Amino acid sequence: METKNILLVGVGGQGTITAAKLLTCGLMASGYDVKMSEIHGMSQRGGSVSSQVRYGTDVQSPVIEAGTADIIVAFEKMEAMRYLNYLKQDGKVIVNDKEIWPMPVIIGKAEYHPDIIGELKKLADVTVIDASKLAIDLGNEKVTNVILLGAIIKAMGLDHIDWDQIIQDNVKEKFVELNQVAIRKGMDLV
Amino acid sequence: MKKLFTGNEAAARGAWEAGVKFAAAYPGTPSTEILENLALYKEVQTEWAPNEKVAVESVAGASIAGIRSLACMKHVGLNVAADPMFTFAYLGVNAGSVILTADEPGMFSSQNEQDNRHYARAANLPMFEPSDSQETKDMMVEAFDLSEKYDVPVLFRMTTRVDHSKSIVTCKPRKDVQDKPYEKNIPKYCPMPAFTGKMQEKLYKNLEKTKEFSNHCKWNYIEDNHKSLGIIASGVAFRYAKEVFGDNASYLKVGFSYPLPMDLIREFSQKVDTIYILEENDPIMETEIKAAGISCIGKDKFPRRGELLPERIRIAAFGKSKETIKPNTETIVGRPPALCAGCPHRGFFYELSKLKDTMIFSDIGCYTLGALAPYNATDACICMGASISGGHGVAQAFKIKNEKKHVISVIGDSTFFHSGITSLLDASYNKSSYLTVILDNRITGMTGHQQNPGSGYDLKGNKAPISDIEQICRAINIKNIRTVNPNHLDEMKDALEWGIHCEGPSVIITRWPCALKRLSTEDKEEFPGVFTQKYHVEMDKCIGCKRCIDTGCPALEFSRNQDGKMSITDSCVGCGVCSQVCPVNAIVKG
Ligand code: SF4
Numbered sequence: 208m209e210t211k212n213i214l215l216v217g218v219g220g221q222g223t224i225t226a227a228k229l230l231t232c233g234l235m236a237s238g239y240d241v242k243m244s245e246i247h248g249m250s251q252r253g254g255s256v257s258s259q260v261r262y263g264t265d266v267q268s269p270v271i272e273a274g275t276a277d278i279i280v281a282f283e284k285m286e287a288m289r290y291l292n293y294l295k296q297d298g299k300v301i302v303n304d305k306e307i308w309p310m311p312v313i314i315g316k317a318e319y320h321p322d323i324i325g326e327l328k329k330l331a332d333v334t335v336i337d338a339s340k341l342a343i344d345l346g347n348e349k350v351t352n353v354i355l356l357g358a359i360i361k362a363m364g365l366d367h368i369d370w371d372q373i374i375q376d377n378v379k380e381k382f383v384e385l386n387q388v389a390i391r392k393g394m395d396l397v
Numbered sequence: 398m399k400k401l402f403t404g405n406e407a408a409a410r411g412a413w414e415a416g417v418k419f420a421a422a423y424p425g426t427p428s429t430e431i432l433e434n435l436a437l438y439k440e441v442q443t444e445w446a447p448n449e450k451v452a453v454e455s456v457a458g459a460s461i462a463g464i465r466s467l468a469c470m471k472h473v474g475l476n477v478a479a480d481p482m483f484t485f486a487y488l489g490v491n492a493g494s495v496i497l498t499a500d501e502p503g504m505f506s507s508q509n510e511q512d513n514r515h516y517a518r519a520a521n522l523p524m525f526e527p528s529d530s531q532e533t534k535d536m537m538v539e540a541f542d543l544s545e546k547y548d549v550p551v552l553f554r555m556t557t558r559v560d561h562s563k564s565i566v567t568c569k570p571r572k573d574v575q576d577k578p579y580e581k582n583i584p585k586y587c588p589m590p591a592f593t594g595k596m597q598e599k600l601y602k603n604l605e606k607t608k609e610f611s612n613h614c615k616w617n618y619i620e621d622n623h624k625s626l627g628i629i630a631s632g633v634a635f636r637y638a639k640e641v642f643g644d645n646a647s648y649l650k651v652g653f654s655y656p657l658p659m660d661l662i663r664e665f666s667q668k669v670d671t672i673y674i675l676e677e678n679d680p681i682m683e684t685e686i687k688a689a690g691i692s693c694i695g696k697d698k699f700p701r702r703g704e705l706l707p708e709r710i711r712i713a714a715f716g717k718s719k720e721t722i723k724p725n726t727e728t729i730v731g732r733p734p735a736l737c738a739g740c741p742h743r744g745f746f747y748e749l750s751k752l753k754d755t756m757i758f759s760d761i762g763c764y765t766l767g768a769l770a771p772y773n774a775t776d777a778c779i780c781m782g783a784s785i786s787g788g789h790g791v792a793q794a795f796k797i798k799n800e801k802k803h804v805i806s807v808i809g810d811s812t813f814f815h816s817g818i819t820s821l822l823d824a825s826y827n828k829s830s831y832l833t834v835i836l837d838n839r840i841t842g843m844t845g846h847q848q849n850p851g852s853g854y855d856l857k858g859n860k861a862p863i864s865d866i867e868q869i870c871r872a873i874n875i876k877n878i879r880t881v882n883p884n885h886l887d888e889m890k891d892a893l894e895w896g897i898h899c900e901g902p903s904v905i906i907t908r909w910p911c912a913l914k915r916l917s918t919e920d921k922e923e924f925p926g927v928f929t930q931k932y933h934v935e936m937d938k939c940i941g942c943k944r945c946i947d948t949g950c951p952a953l954e955f956s957r958n959q960d961g962k963m964s965i966t967d968s969c970v971g972c973g974v975c976s977q978v979c980p981v982n983a984i985v986k987g
């Protein structure tokens with residue numbers, strides 16, 4: 208099987224890494240070879256972050272090459288644009304309708320583009336979901352990442368994997384149920 | 398048993414499987430998690446050392462005493478540890494010993510991109526270079542065996558992509574390694590001129606033998622495919638190469654990279670028409686291979702700086718990348734890292750950046766961000782500890798040149814313990830006159846909250862004695878010391894004014910926990926009510942002057958609702974700094 212590439216992008220602290228870890232665990236449990244890569248350090252201080260997951264029969268590089276991502280999932284909408292060159296010509300983009308201002312915007316040195324999603328749609332196949340709001344409705348904004356994970360799973364056709372189990376094995380007990388609800392919510396959105 | 402491991406988890410697992418009983422490190426991205434993971438195995442005594450030199454020295458001691466031992470650090474850490482390492486090579490080991498360096502092609506969170514493969518050559522030490530988690534674990538086990546077999550500490554070079562990427566690892570049980578008896582052996586362990594000649598001879602002889610190993614070990618192997626192109630690659634560059642060239646090239650995978658497997662390389666060169674050398678950063682293999690009279694193509698075609706990512710290899714080899722979608726760059730704003738909401742360094746930098754006529758020498762940590770907007774405070778920064786000794790040099794030069802500028806050194810608590818103490822000793826001993834500010838946020842913030850000698854806990858979470866920074870300063874004859882709360886801007890400002898005008902060296906200790914820290918019981922006692930109440934802006938009072946923005950807090954947002962007023966997001970933790978600068982008291986608690 209050809210290697211599949213999933214790119215999760217967002218802002219430090221949004222939980223991209225956790226989502227990518229759950230995804231990677233699920234893929235391993237169902238028998239794929241899988242590699243995941245992330246960069247942390249300075250980037251945690253509100254910087255732009257990306258987690259990359261590659262799976263298939265025999266995965267070599269832990270990083271995705273530009274122009275080869277099957278799907279980009281952006282936890283923050285401007286980050287979708289930042290990483291768009293990673294997308295395959297016929298790849299999909301899932302965008303969380305969430306705006307987080309970088310320091311230059313906060314201090315008034317730059318402007319946050321008023322219609323990033325419109326611009327994205329001109330360039331690629333984009334699905335917008337309001338995962339952050341849905342997460343708040345579920346009672347905890349922190350599960351935004353798991354809702355987005357659900358969306359990835361559906362979009363990549365990975366719903367045959369027992370995600371309830373994966374969550375149970377990897378999430379703190381008191382959050383298991385919430386996460387299981389969140390992942391299903393995400394799957395229903397796509 | 399199969400597990401999904403980062404390279405760092407795999408390194409820890411490998412050390413555990415190899416029967417390691419003692420390990421020491423100073424945290425540093427991308428190596429930090431190795432010891433954190435090793436600490437989870439109860440059979441291993443794991444320790445945060447105040448710095449890398451100390452880590453290697455204690456590991457050498459453990460090896461001499463007869464137990465397998467591991468030291469870990471980031472690439473620049475090996476510079477600190479280079480002194481003991483070069484001589485440890487002469488002594489050799491009793492029980493196996495490995496020194497791990499985590500290099501950072503691409504410099505994601507480092508101050509330089511040095512290629513620590515040079516150290517293997519310089520110190521005559523064998524070196525392993527894994528390309529993924531499975532190899533990391535397996536090579537780690539072998540590295541200890543090799544260390545004992547050839548009586549030499551072994552270098553282990555990882556890089557960020559190997560450290561921080563996850564892949565599948567087959568685990569094995571821990572080896573039952575017998576401790577070695579310790580026997581007094583002065584000619585082996587005391588490098589005095591009478592013995593060093595012999596030591597050196599042994600080191601070179603054993604290195605010769607590792608050449609044999611290099612040519613025949615399973616880490617260096619040929620994969621025959623096409624004969625038109627042959628690729629010699631080490632570390633993760635091998636994975637990238639396979640991604641780009643697939644079966645269209647033959648490979649010589651180099652996993653044990655010093656000494657290079659020259660026989661194997663010669664054999665490979667007979668099989669293929671053209672050879673590409675793919676190695677991240679410096680042309681180390683290339684230089685050696687060319688010197689052996691084998692023609693190959695390396696850095697004249699492939700980039701030397703940064704990561705040798707698949708797309709960069711592809712562009713270099715084929716002249717173009719894969720088809721990509723061009724983003725609309727006009728919609729993208731940079732996202733530079735920033736000090737967190739509630740970071741105790743912000744109050745300090747806010748006041749610091751208002752001082753005139755200063756030369757500010759920073760150190761390595763979150764507070765290095767003081768160089769960025771809105772503070773733009775820092776003048777220079779070199780390496781751990783250099784803020785204070787560098788500041789000393791600046792102060793001396795200004796004195797000689799009769800220049801009237803205030804010199805201020807900025808250093809964190811963990812960094813102070815790492816190598817700031819000796820630097821401050823230098824300033825005090827040589828009667829320098831300038832201000833050092835020690836930002837004591839009660840933890841090692843930058844690398845993700847590791848304990849340190851001032852925090853009251855050790856790596857395993859057990860209580861540890863607290864080294865009192867103020868007392869240390871007194872003990873090395875600093876007379877002018879003040880400890881302040883950096884969130885109280887008046888107090889901070891007053892202390893800075895005082896500090897820059899003292900006779901002789903002065904020290905200000907700012908004491909407030911890192912905003913992301915899990916508070917200890919001691920913290921809760923010392924800082925009651927910390928991070929409990931958020932602030933908000935009273936809209937009718939806010940005049941939109943933007944003054945609070947100068948505090949650099951990412952929880953402040955100007956004009957999100959287009960009404961020209963400030964708002965505070967949920968990430969506020971209630972440090973109260975912004976409220977102190979608001980001229981109309983529009984920012985209030987609750
Ligand atoms: S991690 Fe701690 S020290 Fe670092 S910027 Fe955030 S609050 Fe400040």
Ligand code: SF4
Binds near residue numbers: 970972
């Ligand atoms: S009180 Fe002000 S400066 Fe402190 S965290 Fe909240 S918004 Fe930021």
